[in-house]
Amino acid sequence: MKNISTKNFQETQKVGEEFASTLKGGEVLALYGDLGSGKTTFMQGFAKGLGITKHIISPTFIIMRTYNAGNREFVSGIRNLYHVDLYRIESEKDVDGLGLLELMNQPENIVAIEWPDKIENVLPEKRINIYFKYLGDDKREIRIG
Ligand SMILES: Nc1ncnc2c1ncn2[C@@H]1O[C@H](COP(=O)(O)OP(=O)(O)OP(=O)(O)O)[C@@H](O)[C@H]1O
Numbered sequence: 001m002k003n004i005s006t007k008n009f010q011e012t013q014k015v016g017e018e019f020a021s022t023l024k025g026g027e028v029l030a031l032y033g034d035l036g037s038g039k040t041t042f043m044q045g046f047a048k049g050l051g052i053t054k055h056i057i058s059p060t061f062i063i064m065r066t067y068n069a070g071n072r073e074f075v076s077g078i079r080n081l082y083h084v085d086l087y088r089i090e091s092e093k094d095v096d097g098l099g100l101l102e103l104m105n106q107p108e109n110i111v112a113i114e115w116p117d118k119i120e121n122v123l124p125e126k127r128i129n130i131y132f133k134y135l136g137d138d139k140r141e142i143r144i145g
Pocket residue numbers: 006007008009010011012033034035036037038039040041042058085087114132137138139140
């Protein structure tokens with residue numbers, strides 16, 4: 001359990017970037033927190049930390065964006081990042097077609113979910129929870145675990 005305060009978006013990206021280097025592959029990340037609390041910003045740094053050069057944009061309107069390693073690996077054999085945003089879904093049924101559960105806990109994949117509360121009942125118990133809190137204009141608090 002770790003509480004981190006950030007005072008601008010770059011610091012939150014940095015936290016994400018450093019966190020990425022601690023993963024081995026197969027992790028599921030549940031990113032909890034209000035609108036604008038910094039989940040996607042964290043994921044931008046996280047992707048960079050994995051070795052993804054593409055700019056991460058919010059998957060809000062398409063639910064899931066996939067980032068593939070191509071012929072290389074990101075870090076520690078990680079080949080795919082699935083970045084999911086469930087803000088717009090109404091029930092667990094809305095993610096059936098994504099095959100989300102099949103992607104989880106596979107060593108070559110990382111699945112990172114914004115608004116995981118929407119599928120709380122089907123989320124695997126084995127996951128890393130990350131909590132984001134809005135503290136003021138540019139201030140955020142991030143708690144991992
Ligand atoms: N310390 C900070 N950490 C993260 N973001 C910050 C910080 N200070 C300001 N911001 C700004 O706050 C916004 C955070 O938006 P972001 O898309 O990351 O939130 P989110 O949690 O993903 O929201 P949503 O639930 O809508 O997807 C960005 O515009 C970012 O630049």
